[in-house]
Amino acid sequence: MSEIRPELKYLVSHEWLRVESDGTAFVGISDHAQEAMGDLVFVETPEVGSTVTAGEEAGVVESVKAASDIYAPVSGEVVAINEELEETPEAVNNDPYGDGWMFQIKLSDPAELESLELLSAEDYVAKVEEEDQ
Amino acid sequence: MTNKTVLFDKHVEAGAKIVDFGGWDMPINYGSQIEEHNAVRQDAGVFDVSHMTVVDITGDDCQAYLQKLLANDVARLKEDGKALYSGMLKEDGGVIDDLIVYRMAGWYRVVVNCSTREKDLAWMVKQAEGFSVEVTERPEFAMVAVQGPNAREKVAEILGGEQAELVRGLKIFQGKESGDWFIARTGYTGEDGLEIVLPNEAAPAFWQQLLDAGVAACGLGARDTLRLEAGMNLYGSDMDESISPLAAGMGWTIAWEPEDRDFLGRQALEAQKAAGDLPKLVGLVLETRGVLRGHQKVVAEDGSEGEITSGTFSPTLGYSIALARVPKSTGDTAHVEIRGKLHAVKVVRPPFVRNGERVYK
Incomplete structure (x- = not known):
């Protein structure tokens, strides 16, 4: 069974979001997602300074098996990307919630967090289990 | 309903991620496909390929039959144990399957793909008409591929005795029987190694001995990246019944000589070759x-x-x-x-x- 972090929010498309107290949020993909994709070989993050929109494509991950889009869980400006992933994409496999983070967004509208359909850890587990049926 | 090989429990025990492959529950990886791939390139890995179909061709006309059935010519196999890669073609030249054929003592062993099993067997039986041959599937055998620069030596050490000598003495593309085992120096990875056909009941213990000797269990994911690096075709992806072997990098597997060998698909291929527009x-x-x-x-x-x-x-x-x-x-x-x-x-x-x-x- 894959690991799910209770303090994070999730998208049905398997991204996680960790909201910080400074109005920014980190984005990555869930343990379940990395396991399903297999070994990652390329991670294409958005550029620092670019703007991403909740629910729209922000990047791509390529595994040995397939390419998958990464969707932005919230809207805002990309203030940092995980440059380490260029050399070591396997960090997403080894530590999806830590070293495998992908980019950091400065939220343009914190109220989005309430209005968007972000899943709690519990709801995400239920969704994953439903998929595995 | 999916089929399971005799090694299925071993895969689950080793933490394999199982997928449906041509109707078989097979391991796609045991954790990291890339690590499995690298193990084969640098040391040794083992694949369960028991889902593949082993078919024995026996009878007085077995050579003549295979000379008609296959685009490559089994008469090129000058001694027992030698192996040949060939396409099996329809009359219009489309590839029904690709396969390996081994010349045995007065008979032949053919290994075909799993996803094409039924149509292959039906075709082989149909084409046997008029020949004195028997086409016999051998489901009582499992098959493992042990591949990598250290594969043969590790297998030799496990088997010991006469079988070890057999393994060390095999030439490339040569196979030999040892009791009810058949050990061949062939593979689908671009590395040295062995493909071993052995009785179902012997397979789990042999598999375990390989793992205990440090041979990495490898899934179908690594098998695919290895074969692609080695430039080897995958049936169903790189060619199928709608594709000529001449358009699938298989020209080298067609034995045009002798000119009077009338193999299935020959006329179509000759016309395609003359047109030269594939x-x-x-x-x-x-x-x-x-x-x-x-x-x-x-x-x-x-x-x-x-x-x-x-x-x-x-x-x-x-x-x-x-x-x-x-x-x-x-x-x-x-x-x-x-x-x-x-x-x-x-x-x-x-x-x-x-x-x-x-x-x-």
């Missing part, structure tokens, strides 16, 4: 970021188009490679469309990797 199967290399995948569009420099038949990230090279069917006129460079953008690729002659080293130019 596309060709080439290798593609993308040295920048991105991964080539099956069905992506290839655009040649003159604007004509082809398609990737298999693509992957090459763990050995660190970038992406592919097999693609492209117009005959395609030169040394082309572009591939990945998510709407064109990427420049080199067009090369496969294989990409042999014995752990880059070999394409």
Whole structure:
């Protein structure tokens, strides 16, 4: 069974979001997602300074098996990307919630967090289990 | 309802991720496909290939029958134990399957793909009409492939005695029987190694001995990246019944001589060869970021188009490679469309990797 972090929010498309107290949020993909994709070989993050929109494509991950889009869980400006992933994409496999983070967004509208359909850890587990049926 | 090989419990025990492959529950990986791939390139790995179909051809006419059935010529097998790769073609030249045939003592053993099992057997039985042959499937056998630079030595140490000598003495593309085991120096990875056909009941213990000797359990994921680096075709992706072997990089497997050998598909192939307008199967290399995948569009420099038949990230090279069917006129460079953008690729002659080293130019 894959690991799910209770303090994070999730998208049905398997991204996680960790909201910080400074109005920014980190984005990555869930343990379940990395396991399903297999070994990652390329991670294409958005550029620092670019703007991403909740629910729209922000990047791509390529595994040995397939390419998958990464969707932005919230809207805002990309203030940092995980440059380490260029050399070591396997960090997403080894530590999806830590070293495998992908980019950091400065939220343009914190109220989005309430209005968007972000899943709690519990709801995400239920969704994953439903998929595995 | 899916089939399970006799090693299924061993795979689950080892933490394999199981997928449906041609109606069989098979391990795709045991954790990391790339680590499994590297184990085969650098040391030794073992694959369960028991889902493949072993068919024995016996009877007085077995040679004549196979000379009709196959595009390659079993008469080229000059001694018992030698193996040959061949296509089995329809009359119109389309590839029914690709296979390995071993010459045994007065009979032949053929190994065909699992996803094509039923149609292959039906075709083989149908074509046997008029020949004094028996076509016998051997489901009582399991099959494992032990591959990598240290594979043969590790197997020799496990088996010991006469079998060890047999393993050490095998020539490339040669197989020998040892009791009810059949051990051949063949494979689908571009490395040295063995393919071993053994009784179902002996397989789990042998598998465990291999793991205990440090041989890595490898899944179908690594099998695919290894064969693609080695420039070997995958049936159903790189060719099928709608594709001529001449358009699938299989020209070298067609034995045109002797001219009076009337194998199935010969007339169609001769006409295709004379017309000379078939596309060709080439290798593609993308040295920048991105991964080539099956069905992506290839655009040649003159604007004509082809398609990737298999693509992957090459763990050995660190970038992406592919097999693609492209117009005959395609030169040394082309572009591939990945998510709407064109990427420049080199067009090369496969294989990409042999014995752990880059070999394409």
